[in-house]
Amino acid sequence: MLRAALAVFLLFSCAFSGAAFALEKEYEIAVTNGALEIDQGHYLEAIDLLTQAIQLKPSDPHATLLLGIAYSRAGKPAEAELALSESLRLAPETPRALFELGVLYYHRNELQEAEGYFQQVIENAPQKELVIAASKYLEVITFRGFTEKKPYSLGFIAGLEYDSNVILEPDDPLVGGRQEENWRGLFNLDGHLFFLDTEQLAGKIGYSFYQSVHDTLTDFNVQQHKATLVGEWRPGKQLQAALKYHFAHTRVGEDHELYGNTHLVGPTATWLHTPNWATEFYYAHEFRRFFNTDIFSFNTQRSGDKDTVGISEKFKIAKVTGLSIGYVFDYVSADEKFWGYRGHKGVLKLGSSFGRLHLFLAASYHDRNYQDEFPGFGRERHDQMQEYSATLMWIPTQRMSIRLSELFINNNSNISDADYHRNIAGLHFEVRL
Numbered sequence: 001m002l003r004a005a006l007a008v009f010l011l012f013s014c015a016f017s018g019a020a021f022a023l024e025k026e027y028e029i030a031v032t033n034g035a036l037e038i039d040q041g042h043y044l045e046a047i048d049l050l051t052q053a054i055q056l057k058p059s060d061p062h063a064t065l066l067l068g069i070a071y072s073r074a075g076k077p078a079e080a081e082l083a084l085s086e087s088l089r090l091a092p093e094t095p096r097a098l099f100e101l102g103v104l105y106y107h108r109n110e111l112q113e114a115e116g117y118f119q120q121v122i123e124n125a126p127q128k129e130l131v132i133a134a135s136k137y138l139e140v141i142t143f144r145g146f147t148e149k150k151p152y153s154l155g156f157i158a159g160l161e162y163d164s165n166v167i168l169e170p171d172d173p174l175v176g177g178r179q180e181e182n183w184r185g186l187f188n189l190d191g192h193l194f195f196l197d198t199e200q201l202a203g204k205i206g207y208s209f210y211q212s213v214h215d216t217l218t219d220f221n222v223q224q225h226k227a228t229l230v231g232e233w234r235p236g237k238q239l240q241a242a243l244k245y246h247f248a249h250t251r252v253g254e255d256h257e258l259y260g261n262t263h264l265v266g267p268t269a270t271w272l273h274t275p276n277w278a279t280e281f282y283y284a285h286e287f288r289r290f291f292n293t294d295i296f297s298f299n300t301q302r303s304g305d306k307d308t309v310g311i312s313e314k315f316k317i318a319k320v321t322g323l324s325i326g327y328v329f330d331y332v333s334a335d336e337k338f339w340g341y342r343g344h345k346g347v348l349k350l351g352s353s354f355g356r357l358h359l360f361l362a363a364s365y366h367d368r369n370y371q372d373e374f375p376g377f378g379r380e381r382h383d384q385m386q387e388y389s390a391t392l393m394w395i396p397t398q399r400m401s402i403r404l405s406e407l408f409i410n411n412n413s414n415i416s417d418a419d420y421h422r423n424i425a426g427l428h429f430e431v432r433l
Contacts, residue, residue, distance in 0.1 A: 102116075385409065
């Protein structure tokens, strides 16, 4: 009797095991074929196969994820959101599910939600390809400034700075041979209107207002109005080009004396070699006219043109770390030749992110050879300027940031009055509407 019961038990166990094996095999075939149909662009067929797979294994996160992808590719966003959210519930923080939800919200123009998912991909994904793809979406979101929702951008910056050696312009430190420290407050308001935004073309006009107010050195208060026009061309994923123009009108002092007007026009082009390497070329020509003021009594001597040509190589060297190496040649002509120069500049920049904290470091060396004898010194001026900066930025919300910055400048010149060093520490608060 015992032997008979054992035989029956073994018979049912084998039958059950065989049925389970058959179901597992059927599931695997449905999932494999469903994934293949997605790869071939047959999304409706994939939905049928993956639905069958989920019926066989209702709580399987992999099949649910593939079903969400198939719905998304088939243009069924509501069904895709349900499937992808269920996949994420079954397997929290799955990078591919996070990425696909980010893509879904991006195409629905819900960019704040999309950004949150892409940020989670960057923080959690071990796959390099997913991190790169999420980073590119974040770059587009940041670049466009939510223009999919509204055709304008508006923001302001308020800040406080300590300057160990107040100078209006780095290449003109000669006012009275003085070196004075001071505190200043600053405010900058800027806005842009995007009048064109297609897949290949974009255009915007902008205006910014800047005002600085010094504690005691009020002659160095600066007020500037700037108008901007930018056109962009994006013929493909690898190439982006732009042409910009701006006009800047600058006044100084408590009485807002006219200091100068500048017209700038210049093209830029960026070539993306790989997702981790890009080359940027740029050129700018400036028409500069300066006016004499009570303190800048020889300012008109500096009127003339400035040409700048530059190239920079930008690399992503880690998930959230970038490196930029650049070279700039600039040529300045002036009404008085001793103000004109030929310059060569090397620039090194490094940036990294730690969640909502971002750190930016930069260093540059600028060698300037002036074109004529400097009055009173009997020789041509030669400056070698070094700049080092560090900025720590905290972004507590999508539209607000707080920055702590430090800038050190050391200008080594063969003209004693142009030889100086300078330290600027700043705290800035920015809001974008």
